[in-house]
Amino acid sequence: MxxxxxxxxxxxxxxxxYDESWLPVNRELARIASDGDAALADRLLSACGMDPVTGHIVPDSLLAAGNTRQIAEGLVAAGSSLDVSDLTVRLDDLFAHAADFSVxxxxxxxxxxxxxxxxxxxxxxxxxxxxxxxxxxxxxxxxxxxxxxxxxxxxxxxxxxxxxxxxxxxxxxxxxxxxxxxxxxxxxxxxxxxxxxxxxxxxxxxxxxxxxxxxxxxxxxxxxxxxxxxxxxxxxx
Incomplete structure (x- = not known):
């Protein structure tokens, strides 16, 4: 070597x-993708790799390892009514602001x-x-x-x-x-x-x-x- x-x-x-920095961001991500529908938000989190109750993230899931575009595509595939391109832009903005709260x-x-x-x-x-x-x-x-x-x-x-x-x-x-x-x-x-x-x-x-x-x-x-x-x-x- x-x-x-x-x-x-x-x-x-x-x-x-990860947990301290991103669990609140993931919940906000789901709120955006679900347009405020709490039940749908929980389903979207589950589909993308996060247990909505415990906050546990499945290793190598979309939320663990995906980029913004991939996460947006996964959210739409799981039931979000938003357009993938629009959702990607909104999530990129969310993630940029998340730097202010990261640990x-x-x-x-x-x-x-x-x-x-x-x-x-x-x-x-x-x-x-x-x-x-x-x-x-x-x-x-x-x-x-x-x-x-x-x-x-x-x-x-x-x-x-x-x-x-x-x-x-x-x-x-x-x-x-x-x-x-x-x-x-x-x-x-x-x-x-x-x-x-x-x-x-x-x-x-x-x-x-x-x-x-x-x-x-x-x-x-x-x-x-x-x-x-x-x-x-x-x-x-």
């Missing part, structure tokens, strides 16, 4: 605690600063829209440490395709084998595998479990802070 020189992070469930896993400014100081090239690749990622980076103070940001609408394709990883490599001059991909669901990990990334790292702050993430991850960590202890070994690989 080549020494790891770059790290590409997922956002939701990886940098941000980070750790002090992200300090975390990214430490990784940057150790010489890593850093990026964020999310199934969310690029505007939301940039707002998150600005809110939590790590914009200056990031070399690359890609959302589903940035032109690199969508997860689990390899495009976002290859875009990171093009932006940083790294080879895929020099990159660690870090995420909370199999879309992230399969993206890394499809790009032939050097390492795939799963974290448990999102919608995946140790069991659901085992097959596609080289390492499974409780959260991103444990990555710092792992990296010295990967840098010397």
């Amino acid at each position: 080549d020494a790891i020189k770059g790290i590409l992070f997922d956002k939701d469930g990886t940098l941000l605690d 980070p896993v750790t002090d992200l400014s300090a975390f990214f600063s430490r990784l940057h100081a150790r010489g890593f090239r850093l990026g964020v690749a999310s199934s969310d829209n690029e505007r939301s990622i940039r707002q998150t980076a600005a809110r939590f103070g790590f914009t200056q440490y990031v070399d690359y940001i890609a959302g589903y609408d940035s032109g690199f394709g969508s997860k689990p395709e390899a495009g976002m990883v290859l875009g990171f490599c093009a932006a940083t001059g790294l080879q895929p084998s020099e990159v660690a991909v870090v995420g909370d669901n199999n879309h992230d990990l399969h993206m890394g595998r499809n790009a032939k990334a050097g390492v795939t790292v799963a974290v448990l702050t999102g919608t995946g479990s140790r069991e659901s993430l085992a097959a596609a991850s080289d390492y499974c960590l409780n959260d991103i802070t444990e990555l710092e202890g792992l990296l010295p070994d990967l840098q010397l690989a």
Whole structure:
């Protein structure tokens, strides 16, 4: 294995605690898609992967791993009367504003600063829209440490395709084998595998479990802070 020189992070469930950041957003998403019909909203949540009573998210479901367009299509297929394109726009706006209420896993400014100081090239690749990622980076103070940001609408394709990883490599001059991909669901990990990334790292702050993430991850960590202890070994690989 080549020494790891770059790290590409997922956002939701990886940098941000999924339950604390997204369960209220998912309920609002269903309210919008159902046009205020509470019974329909619950059915839409169930169809897209969230238990409307407990808030549990099914690993790798639409709400866990889909991009905005895919979620909108799933909501319409499950009974929303809205137009897919209109719903996509409304959900993108909702997700962009969600950055104001999201809860980070750790002090992200300090975390990214430490990784940057150790010489890593850093990026964020999310199934969310690029505007939301940039707002998150600005809110939590790590914009200056990031070399690359890609959302589903940035032109690199969508997860689990390899495009976002290859875009990171093009932006940083790294080879895929020099990159660690870090995420909370199999879309992230399969993206890394499809790009032939050097390492795939799963974290448990999102919608995946140790069991659901085992097959596609080289390492499974409780959260991103444990990555710092792992990296010295990967840098010397």
